[in-house]
Amino acid sequence: MSYSEREAATGLITSLIVLGLFLWRLAGQHDAGLFDGPDALQIWARSVLILVAWSIGIAIVVTIGFHIAYAALTGEKTDDVRDERDRDIERRALTWAWYLLSFGLLGVIIDLALGASALRAMNLVLALCALSEIFKDALKFWLYRRGA
Amino acid sequence: MAAPPGHIENRIRRLRFDAGEMTQKDLADRVGVTRQTIIAIEGAKYSPTLELAFRIARAFGVGLDDVFTFHDD
Numbered sequence: 330m331s332y333s334e335r336e337a338a339t340g341l342i343t344s345l346i347v348l349g350l351f352l353w354r355l356a357g358q359h360d361a362g363l364f365d366g367p368d369a370l371q372i373w374a375r376s377v378l379i380l381v382a383w384s385i386g387i388a389i390v391v392t393i394g395f396h397i398a399y400a401a402l403t404g405e406k407t408d409d410v411r412d413e414r415d416r417d418i419e420r421r422a423l424t425w426a427w428y429l430l431s432f433g434l435l436g437v438i439i440d441l442a443l444g445a446s447a448l449r450a451m452n453l454v455l456a457l458c459a460l461s462e463i464f465k466d467a468l469k470f471w472l473y474r475r476g477a
Numbered sequence: 478m479a480a481p482p483g484h485i486e487n488r489i490r491r492l493r494f495d496a497g498e499m500t501q502k503d504l505a506d507r508v509g510v511t512r513q514t515i516i517a518i519e520g521a522k523y524s525p526t527l528e529l530a531f532r533i534a535r536a537f538g539v540g541l542d543d544v545f546t547f548h549d550d
Contacts, residue, residue, distance in 0.1 A: 331513045332511075333511075413529060414513075415514075475522070476522040
């Protein structure tokens, strides 16, 4: 497995953990009624900022842990060469993730126009960002696996 | 306008054999890419840029036509 392929795998694992953390935390706060008041968006934004900080820490731990575990299990030396094929796969994955995000944002705007609350729209935007990131890393990983 | 169909074949496996069983890793190091990229090119799953194609040909000391050939489908 090349360095970039491992990067895609760690990105995918990190994104799934972070999405789970966001869903668990925000759903818990929603059920507790924290987002019912007039300052709901401010509380939501503060929660998200804290979760973003957590996400950075998770990304660092997962990346280091994955590389150490991979090296220990396979005995392969870390080779961080990135070449034109890596850039090509990155570009293809980013393009499709961008389409997903763009059409998703259009859907959120339509949802808002139909009367959805700002809090719901912000949650959808957050979910879209996470899903497009997961989609990008999954597509990259799949392209590497099929030898594109 | 869509490009007409065609595919690129390569003789990298044969050239590596002729070069004293040069490994994919050796070739990758010589041309500055990963071993996985050489595997993908050799299996015709990835078409290299012109720059990389020239570097591969140069690594074997042959012309571009001796490594890659284009076929109309």
